[in-house]
Amino acid sequence: MPSTVLPTALTTSPTAAPSVPADAPAGAAALAVALAIRTDLWADRVEYREASRWTSLLDPADVAPALDPSLHAELHDAQVWLLSWLPGQGTPLHDHGASAGAFAVARGTLTERVVARGTGRPARQSTTDLGAGRVRFFGAHYVHQVVNTLHEAAVSVHVYAPRLTLMNTYRVDGGQLVRTGTERAGVDW
Ligand SMILES: [Fe+2]
Numbered sequence: 205m206p207s208t209v210l211p212t213a214l215t216t217s218p219t220a221a222p223s224v225p226a227d228a229p230a231g232a233a234a235l236a237v238a239l240a241i242r243t244d245l246w247a248d249r250v251e252y253r254e255a256s257r258w259t260s261l262l263d264p265a266d267v268a269p270a271l272d273p274s275l276h277a278e279l280h281d282a283q284v285w286l287l288s289w290l291p292g293q294g295t296p297l298h299d300h301g302a303s304a305g306a307f308a309v310a311r312g313t314l315t316e317r318v319v320a321r322g323t324g325r326p327a328r329q330s331t332t333d334l335g336a337g338r339v340r341f342f343g344a345h346y347v348h349q350v351v352n353t354l355h356e357a358a359v360s361v362h363v364y365a366p367r368l369t370l371m372n373t374y375r376v377d378g379g380q381l382v383r384t385g386t387e388r389a390g391v392d393w
Pocket residue numbers: 298299300348
């Protein structure tokens with residue numbers, strides 16, 4: 205997946221965080237936070253790569269100890285990713301297709317830019333710095349960009365339910381979201 209640096213103007217003018225959509229999965233958020241805390245389940249497998257962000261799928265059996273049994277049904281088709289971000293590494297503006305999900309910052313700080321689609325009006329944008337322990341959870345078709353804008357490496361845990369099958373990438377043009385491409389599981393990652 206390509207790396208994109210967040211525009212400087214957005215990192216220096218943070219605004220209020222967006223409200224949580226009604227279809228955002230609280231269980232995914234709970235698992236992401238639990239895994240961010242349970243560093244013993246993943247710390248020895250984290251790698252950092254200069255060329256691009258490092259990503260790794262976590263085996264459901266490995267994360268089961270962090271998942272409360274009451275969440276098993278809600279997260280039966282969930283997919284869990286571990287990511288590392290060196291300074292300057294980040295994602296393009298993207299969605300997660302029909303998947304809802306959550307991500308929690310386990311180490312360092314990540315900056316999230318969220319773009320809410322506008323219907324007959326300009327898209328609304330907000331930018332938030334998320335330090336270790338912070339979690340964001342979101343419904344399907346949520347559009348955001350995540351970048352490590354600081355000087356310390358970061359690690360995050362991402363939970364998608366149902367599992368991630370595609371991501372559309374975007375740019376903002378004339379105040380509107382414009383789709384620039386689609387990345388598919390099994391093809392692009
Ligand atoms: Fe994302």
